Every structure is written in C-alpha cells, then in structure tokens.
Amino acid sequence: MKRRALLLSIITLLLLSPSVWAAGDNSTSHIRSFDSGSLIQSDGSLWLWGYNQSVPTRVEGKPNVVKTFSNIINEGDLVFTLQDHSAWYVPRNNIAESVKFVSLEGLQNLIAVSSLNDHVLALNNEGNIFLADRLEDKNTFGPFQTLSGIDEVADIDSYYEERPNYEERWIFLKSDGSVWKNTKALQGFEPIPSLKDITAIAKNIALKKDGTVWTWPKEFDKNAAPSETLAVSQIHTLSGIKTIKANRYSNLAIDQQGRLWFWGATVTGALDNTTYHNDNTPVLLKGVQNVKDAFFVERSILALTTAGNVYIASLDGEKLSSQVPFTLLAQNTQSIKAGPRHIIMQKADGALWGWGVNKHAQLGIGDYEFLYSTPVPVQKPILVRLNNTPVPLSNGVITRNGQAFIPLRSVFDKLGAEVTYDYNSKIAKIDHSKVGEHSISIEINFKTSQTKVNSKSVELTNPPFMVNGIGYLPLRLISETLGAKVDWIQKEDTIVITTK
Structure with a gap:
C-alpha cells in the first residue's frame, strides 16, 4: 500500500499542484574537485556529463573516487582512481546510453595518463611507466x-616529429631534472643533452629551475642526421618564467611578474582551408596582466588572473600582435579546467560554469546547443533518494526557472510502474495496476504537452520536456496526507522522497 500511495502522490502532484519544489541556488558547494567533464563530491561520489548525460549524473557502484584524468583517448573519456588505488576507464561516445567502466588491471597509484596515436601511457607515484596499445576501434585499449x-x-608528455613522416614522440621528465625521449616505436630511450634541472615539460619545450625556457625541433630536413634531433636551444627572449603551456601548434609562458607570452601558430580559414601561420619568436601579450593560468581552447587564448577574472583573445589571423585585445569573459573565478573546445570554471562560491562548444553537452547545462559564447552555469549535481535509497538516474536532475525536473522513468520504475514511450508519436504512458485496486494511468504527449490522468485531460502549469530523447517531468511537493512527502535537503543537494 505504501508504494501505491506514493505513486498516487507523485502522479497527482506532478500534474496538479500549483506549488513547486525549487533547488536553492545559494547552497554551499560540495564539490571536492572537478575536470572538464566530471566532478567528485565531498562524499567521494563521481558525477559525469557529456554525450548522453546532458547534466551531472551520479555514477552508481563506484564510491570513494579520489582522482580523475580526462580526455584520455577521445574528448570526454575519463580515467579515475578509487580509494583502494585501483584505476578505471570510462569510454564516452554519442551512441552508448549507459556509462560503462573498464578495470585497468595492474595499475595502482596513478598520477598521470596520456595517449598518442596507437599508445596509452600511464605513470604511477613510484615513477614507473606502463604501456597499453589502442585497439582497432580506436576507442579502447588493451592491458597495461x-x-x-x-x-x-x-x-610525461607527447608530440609528433616530422622527419619526413610523422613519428610518435614521448618525453619523460625524471625526478633528477633530466629529460628523456623515446627512440622510434618506443623501442628505447635516450636523454636530451643540455637539459638539466628541468621543472616542467610541455610538448617540445622545457622549463628550467632558473626560469629559462628551452626547446628542440619538431620538424627536420629529410636528409638531417639523427644527431640533429637532439639539438637543444634556449629561447633567449624568455626569462623568469614560472609556467609553460603548449598544444600541438602553439605555446604560452607566464613569467614571475604575471605577464603572458605567446609563440607558435595563429590560424586563418576553416575546415579544409585551415592554414597555420607559425612564428617562433615569443610575443609579450600586453592586453592582460597578473596572469595566474592560461589555456588554448579552440582558436582562442584564455587567461585567468590573480583577481579571478577570465579574459579571452583570438588566435585568428596571420600574426598575433602584442596589442591583441583581451575581452573580459568571467569574474570571481578560482580555477579552470579546459577541454579541446570548452572550459569549465569554478567560481568563488564553488559553483561550476561552462563556456565554449556544447555539441555533445560538454557544458553540462541540460541541452545540446552547439556553442555558448558567454559563460553558462553547469547544472548542480542533485541526488534523489527514495526511502533513503539513492535512485539511479540515466540522466541527472535538471532545474529550470528554479524548478526541479526528473527523468520520466527514474522514480516511477522504482515504484513498480510500467513506463512506455512511442518514439513516433512522442507519447509516454505510465501505468500502475494491482489486483483489487484501481488502476492509475498517465498519458503525456511531449509534442503538445497534453496530459491525461485516467483518460481525463489535465492542465499543466509547468509542462514536461525532452532532452536528447529523455523525458523530464516537474517534481512538486507531495502532501503527507497522500502518504508521502518530498524534502529538499539543501546542505546535501538531495531530494528525499519518503513514504509514511
């Protein structure tokens, strides 16, 4: 009877009650750490978004997550480690509905994971390297x-050398400050001469303890001698550097004064007409000061200042001027995690915000709008409990205009209701019947928002909606007189549904 009373309560109040349940936007953040497509809550739970998860969605069965490593093979891929030091891989794509996990046997105490071409390398806290080969489908990899x-x-880091064909090249920073690179096909390793007391590496550049930056070639003449591949030179324009960043084409450096330097490629054209214009002379970018961190995202430079401001400058053009304008993008920002085409920012209040390409729901805001040119808030990670038991959700709770919406199947499946959906008509049906009791049925037309309860039309104050084929219904207060109640536990970001 309890289940039936609760089902009656949810159905009645989802459809009829004028009052709404609202998640407070000012609740304290429980995010312990975050990445460009995931976060870890203070209780050790892992939440993912992107592809079929349009908002942060709790991962079931993997408690006590310690650390994440993102974009391992494809954008959105994830490796995470648990408190027991084990490592797991999460492949992401736009086909699989559910989140899948692959145990990375033999890997313990990971501190870095990276992939290039046909190989994936992992580094543990004892300084040992582990190698796995990418499999034929290019989305998974074999045993380490x-x-x-x-x-x-x-x-560890990686890049390609062109001599004359592209060759996979890995570089390794050792604990003694020396830098090593692999010979062809990871068959051996050799030190890079002249590189000592190195504190950081990024592609084919290295930062010395004294603040100088050193580099070695990525491109060679077809007839170049093998010894030329180890020719190292100092970038004399740069001194007093504390941070270096690099992608495949370009480089950034931040000096002790918080000034930002750029060298490498700018871009013109698009698609097959894209052209890279390379200039290896560092340029001091005077449009931003007191830089704390910097990133390449799509065709832009993003800079985070010590005051918490985020500025953006374009890499479009044949040359980057020292006077390139930086535009204010966001304020009150503590830290940034960047993907290839988007960023996730954490504000001073702990809330996450996203910016950039959202084609595969990279921003976690509950839609698939291709691009957001101004920052938008990532949806809060909200847990749903039914009688003190977490309800597994295929996609997380979405809040719109202060009201919470839950996936159609989530709670109703738990209550034993039969949920069906016709993809052609866009009509969902929820049926619950037991011998000796009256049947309950709901019919929702997601095209017209027309809703029927036991074949009678009901006017909805807040209509349901669909996101990527997942139907969402509004969650309302459930009266205790109907056998159950719903509470918003703000300090825990949790919806609690309780039967009496």
Whole structure:
C-alpha cells in the first residue's frame, strides 16, 4: 500500500499542484574537485556529463573516487582512481546510453595518463611507466604492461616529429631534472643533452629551475642526421618564467611578474582551408596582466588572473600582435579546467560554469546547443533518494526557472510502474495496476504537452520536456496526507522522497 500511495502522490502532484519544489541556488558547494567533464563530491561520489548525460549524473557502484584524468583517448573519456588505488576507464561516445567502466588491471597509484596515436601511457607515484596499445576501434585499449628502460619519471608528455613522416614522440621528465625521449616505436630511450634541472615539460619545450625556457625541433630536413634531433636551444627572449603551456601548434609562458607570452601558430580559414601561420619568436601579450593560468581552447587564448577574472583573445589571423585585445569573459573565478573546445570554471562560491562548444553537452547545462559564447552555469549535481535509497538516474536532475525536473522513468520504475514511450508519436504512458485496486494511468504527449490522468485531460502549469530523447517531468511537493512527502535537503543537494 505504501508504494501505491506514493505513486498516487507523485502522479497527482506532478500534474496538479500549483506549488513547486525549487533547488536553492545559494547552497554551499560540495564539490571536492572537478575536470572538464566530471566532478567528485565531498562524499567521494563521481558525477559525469557529456554525450548522453546532458547534466551531472551520479555514477552508481563506484564510491570513494579520489582522482580523475580526462580526455584520455577521445574528448570526454575519463580515467579515475578509487580509494583502494585501483584505476578505471570510462569510454564516452554519442551512441552508448549507459556509462560503462573498464578495470585497468595492474595499475595502482596513478598520477598521470596520456595517449598518442596507437599508445596509452600511464605513470604511477613510484615513477614507473606502463604501456597499453589502442585497439582497432580506436576507442579502447588493451592491458597495461610495464615499460622497461625508463624509470624514476615525474611527468610525461607527447608530440609528433616530422622527419619526413610523422613519428610518435614521448618525453619523460625524471625526478633528477633530466629529460628523456623515446627512440622510434618506443623501442628505447635516450636523454636530451643540455637539459638539466628541468621543472616542467610541455610538448617540445622545457622549463628550467632558473626560469629559462628551452626547446628542440619538431620538424627536420629529410636528409638531417639523427644527431640533429637532439639539438637543444634556449629561447633567449624568455626569462623568469614560472609556467609553460603548449598544444600541438602553439605555446604560452607566464613569467614571475604575471605577464603572458605567446609563440607558435595563429590560424586563418576553416575546415579544409585551415592554414597555420607559425612564428617562433615569443610575443609579450600586453592586453592582460597578473596572469595566474592560461589555456588554448579552440582558436582562442584564455587567461585567468590573480583577481579571478577570465579574459579571452583570438588566435585568428596571420600574426598575433602584442596589442591583441583581451575581452573580459568571467569574474570571481578560482580555477579552470579546459577541454579541446570548452572550459569549465569554478567560481568563488564553488559553483561550476561552462563556456565554449556544447555539441555533445560538454557544458553540462541540460541541452545540446552547439556553442555558448558567454559563460553558462553547469547544472548542480542533485541526488534523489527514495526511502533513503539513492535512485539511479540515466540522466541527472535538471532545474529550470528554479524548478526541479526528473527523468520520466527514474522514480516511477522504482515504484513498480510500467513506463512506455512511442518514439513516433512522442507519447509516454505510465501505468500502475494491482489486483483489487484501481488502476492509475498517465498519458503525456511531449509534442503538445497534453496530459491525461485516467483518460481525463489535465492542465499543466509547468509542462514536461525532452532532452536528447529523455523525458523530464516537474517534481512538486507531495502532501503527507497522500502518504508521502518530498524534502529538499539543501546542505546535501538531495531530494528525499519518503513514504509514511
């Protein structure tokens, strides 16, 4: 009887009650850490978004998550580690509905994971490197094995060398400050001469303890001798540098004064007509000051200042001027995690905001609008409990205009109701019947928002909606007189549904 009373309560109040349940926007953040497509709550739970999860969605069965590593093979891919030091891989794509996990056997205490071409490398806290080969589908990889010939590694990175064909090149920063690189096809390793007391590496540049920046070639003459590949030179324009960043084409450096430097490629054209214009002379970008961190995202430079402001400048053009304008994008920002085409920012109040390309729901805001040119708030990670038991959701709770919406199937499946959906007519039906009791049925037309309860039309104050094929219904206060209640536990970001 309890289940039936609760089902009656939810159905009646979802459809009839004028009052709404609203999630407070001013609740304290419980986010312990975050990445460009995931976050870890203070209770160790992992939440993912992107592809079929349009908002942060709690991962079931993997408690006590410690750390995440993003964009391992494809954008959105994730490796995470648990409190027991085990490692797991989460492949993401726009086909699979549910989140899948692959145990990375033999990997413990990971501190870095990186992929390039046909290989994935993992580094543990003992300085050992492990190698796995990408499989034929290019979306997964085989078992990891210890990579011999290199040890005491503190960091890894990768890039391509053109000599004359592209060759996969890995670099390894050792704990003694030396830098090593692999020979062809990871068959051996050799030190890069002249690189000592190195504190950071990024592609083919290295930062020395004294604040100088050093580099070595990525492109070579077809007839170049093998020894030329190890020719290292100092970038004399740069001194007093504390941070270096690099992508495949361009580089950034932040000096002790918080000034931002750029060298490498700018871009013109699009698609097949894209052209990269390379200039290896560092340019001091005078349009931004007191820079704390900087990123390449799509065809832009983003800079985070010590005051918490985020500025953006374009890389479009044949040359980047020292006077390139930086435009204010966001304020009150603590930190940024960047994907290839978007960023996730954490504000001073702990809330997450996204900016950039959202084609695969990278911004976690509950839609698939291709691009957001101004920052938008990532949906809050909200847990739903039914009689103190977490309700697994295929997609997380969405709040719109202060009201919470839950996936159609979530709670109703838990209550034993039969939920069907016709993809052609866009009509959902919820049926619940037991011997000796009256049947309850709801019919919702997601095209017209017309709703019927036991074949009688009902006017909805807040109509349901669909996101990527998932139907959402508004969650309303459930009267105790109907056998159950719904509470918003703000300090826990939790909806609690309780039967009496």
